[in-house]
Amino acid sequence: MPIKYLIVVFSCVFITTHSTLAQSEWMDSINKHSETAWDNAVKIWNWAEPGYQEFQSSKLLSDWLASQEFRVRKELAGIPTAFTAEVGHGRPVIAILGEFDALPGLAQQGVPFRSAPENGYYGHGCGHHLFGAASALAAIALAEQIKAGELKGTIRFYGCPAEEGGSAKVFLVREGFFDDVDVALHWHPGSQNSAGDRSSLARIAVKFQFRGKSAHAAGAPEQGRSALDAVELTNHAVQLLREHVPEETRIHHIITSGGDAPNVVPNFAEAYYYVRHPHGDILRGIYARVLKCAQAGALATETELKVVNEGGILELLPNNTLAEVTLNKLRELNDLTLEAEEREFALKVQATLDAPKPLDSLQQVRNRSGEVGKGSTDVGDVSWVVPTTGFSTACWVPGTPGHSWQAVACGPTTIAKKGMLLASRVLAATAVELMTKPEVIQAAQEEHKRRLGMHGYDSLMPPDQHPPLDYRKRK
Numbered sequence: 001m002p003i004k005y006l007i008v009v010f011s012c013v014f015i016t017t018h019s020t021l022a023q024s025e026w027m028d029s030i031n032k033h034s035e036t037a038w039d040n041a042v043k044i045w046n047w048a049e050p051g052y053q054e055f056q057s058s059k060l061l062s063d064w065l066a067s068q069e070f071r072v073r074k075e076l077a078g079i080p081t082a083f084t085a086e087v088g089h090g091r092p093v094i095a096i097l098g099e100f101d102a103l104p105g106l107a108q109q110g111v112p113f114r115s116a117p118e119n120g121y122y123g124h125g126c127g128h129h130l131f132g133a134a135s136a137l138a139a140i141a142l143a144e145q146i147k148a149g150e151l152k153g154t155i156r157f158y159g160c161p162a163e164e165g166g167s168a169k170v171f172l173v174r175e176g177f178f179d180d181v182d183v184a185l186h187w188h189p190g191s192q193n194s195a196g197d198r199s200s201l202a203r204i205a206v207k208f209q210f211r212g213k214s215a216h217a218a219g220a221p222e223q224g225r226s227a228l229d230a231v232e233l234t235n236h237a238v239q240l241l242r243e244h245v246p247e248e249t250r251i252h253h254i255i256t257s258g259g260d261a262p263n264v265v266p267n268f269a270e271a272y273y274y275v276r277h278p279h280g281d282i283l284r285g286i287y288a289r290v291l292k293c294a295q296a297g298a299l300a301t302e303t304e305l306k307v308v309n310e311g312g313i314l315e316l317l318p319n320n321t322l323a324e325v326t327l328n329k330l331r332e333l334n335d336l337t338l339e340a341e342e343r344e345f346a347l348k349v350q351a352t353l354d355a356p357k358p359l360d361s362l363q364q365v366r367n368r369s370g371e372v373g374k375g376s377t378d379v380g381d382v383s384w385v386v387p388t389t390g391f392s393t394a395c396w397v398p399g400t401p402g403h404s405w406q407a408v409a410c411g412p413t414t415i416a417k418k419g420m421l422l423a424s425r426v427l428a429a430t431a432v433e434l435m436t437k438p439e440v441i442q443a444a445q446e447e448h449k450r451r452l453g454m455h456g457y458d459s460l461m462p463p464d465q466h467p468p469l470d471y472r473k474r475k
Contacts, residue, residue: 025150026428029141030421037424038417040064041133045411048102048122050472051162054081057100057129058159061136065157068140069147077171079161079467084177085136086156087143092441093154094142094431095178095386097186097379098135099128099163104472108408112348116405121474123408126164127189127395130411130420134187138427142435151435156181160378165205165274166471167311169378170461178386182441183322183434186379186390187423189407189416191400192361193334195327195391196369197318201250202280203376204287204460205310207272208234208294212303214267224265228258230297230305231269237293238273245286250276250374272310278372280314280460310468312460314380317451320369321444322389322430327367329429330391336362336422342415349397349406357398375402384457387444391426395419 044057058081066072070085107120124130139157146155158177162168172178210231215224238251245251253273259266275290277283291307298305338346338359350356382388396410396419410416434441 025148026141026145026432027425029144030137030424030428033137033140034421036064037133037137038420041129041420042412044100044129044132045124048107048120048124049100050104050122051101051164051166052079052081052168052467052469053472054100054161057132058083058161061098061100061132061159065136065139068143070143070157076177077175077467079168079171079469081159081161082168082172083159084156085139085159086154088146088152088154091153092182092435092438093156093180094434095156095158095181095184096135096139096427096431097158097160097184097382098132099160100132101128101162101164101166103164103403104474106403106405106408108405110409110412112345112409113352114405123405124411125403125405125407127407127411127416128163130189130395130416130423131187132159134420134423135427137424138431141424141428142431151432153435155431162472163378165310166468167205167313167378167461168467170311170313170381170459171467173381173385174459174461178382181386183444184382184386184388185427185430186388187427188390188392189395189419190392190402191357191394191396191398192366193330193336193364193392193394194366194368195323195330196367196371197320197323197389198316198368198371198373199278199318200316200373200380201276201278201376202283202313202315202380202460203274203276204283204312205274207256207270207308207310209270209306209308210268210298210301210303211306212265212267212301215265217263217265221265225302226265227269227303228266230301230303231255231258231271233300234271234294234297237296238290241289241293245289246277246282248278248372249286250274251290276376278315280458283460309462309465310471311465312462313376313378314384314460316377316380317383317388317448319383319387319389319444319447319451321440321447322387323369325433325440326389326391326426326430327365329426329433330393331365333425333429334363334365334422336394336418338362338415342413345413346397346415349409350399352406353399355399359398361398362394381459384452387448393419393423393426
């Protein structure tokens with residue numbers, strides 16, 4: 001046993017001989033399957049399938065897990081690319097989340113300069129190709145220990161599509177797919193290593209569609225009713241609203257359709273909005289005011305408004321009990337360094353960044369306890385029904401922002417591979433500790449109940465909404 005692991009054994013008095021033995025064996029399992037995991041991640045990166053369209057990516061991961069004797073269930077909650085795969089029986093039931101959707105407009109080759117592939121459109125700007133593959137790898141390593149009799153309980157991998165705006169996990173929560181789970185674990189690629197009981201922003205996504213009446217914009221403008229004018233009035237009203245919302249609010253939008261020719265009064269126009277706030281209850285009131293802006297735009301232009309809900313997700317509910325376990329495992333297992341070729345690539349990428357970070361920051365682990373992240377994730381809804389914790393590992397060049405071409409470019413490199421494998425080890429180590437220490441799970445569940453209080457889970461998703469399966473299809 002390496003010296004660093006001996007140090008951990010003697011400094012952590014609660015680790016038993018049984019869990020230490022399992023740790024050495026699951027580490028071997030991760031090493032054994034690591035090249036397959038990486039090959040799968042690169043395939044998913046190349047396919048770059050958007051939300052709810054990840055047919056190849058979903059099949060690749062579910063087939064891989066099935067080949068390792070997982071029991072696979074597909075097409076969950078009416079979503080063709082959602083699945084679970086589990087091994088073992090009884091409690092505890094540990095959920096490991098995996099994602100695999102790409103983002104529009106971020107097609108990029110794996111080079112340290114802007115270079116989109118021909119005919120490319122989607123790209124893995126948030127590293128979900130790594131997310132799904134690393135989580136599946138950890139699940140396989142844990143499954144081998146369950147089958148060998150070293151661990152008891154159930155490991156369940158969740159193949160989660162459409163995290164980027166599609167809110168797929170909310171539909172899985174609503175359909176009860178997390179009802180029997182004791183703890184949920186997740187991670188995310190980033191440009192630094194971090195963990196802690198942090199939260200996030202709740203988010204409502206909505207499209208405002210306006211329909212008016214076409215006319216010749218010069219010859220008979222009085223006969224037209226411009227849908228584009230309705231969009232512009234809506235956007236102006238929302239700009240004025242920004243002065244009168246809580247400071248932590250984030251509102252951003254794009255115009256997805258504004259007409260086809262300047263000399264034709266547009267009879268259709270659409271604005272796509274994200275509205276965010278750290279607290280879902282406050283967000284409901286903010287969104288109600290944004291909706292009035294759209295209604296006012298329609299009234300002023302004599303157009304018809306159709307509201308298309310794209311999904312509502314809650315903020316992450318932190319769990320310090322679980323976060324401390326994961327933070328300690330990340331600190332213990334972090335071994336990230338850059339070789340000469342990786343450093344050369346990183347320096348070229350950093351030359352394109354506005355705020356590069358020191359390359360040696362890969363060796364550090366940031367404690368983000370108490371923070372509120374500025375992003376949103378449908379993991380938030382999972383965290384309101386199951387004690388949940390997550391972390392990030394450095395898979396991009398330090399200082400790289402998510403949803404950027406630089407993040408996509410790092411995706412097929414060995415920098416990403418190292419961060420992905422670190423994530424697998426941290427997921428597995430956390431799960432081993434939980435499965436061998438039921439008192440930690442009990443403490444996490446008690447904390448979860450305290451944080452919920454009398455509030456309970458109250459989804460931001462309209463109860464009659466169905467998964468927007470075509471929301472990312474390129475028109």
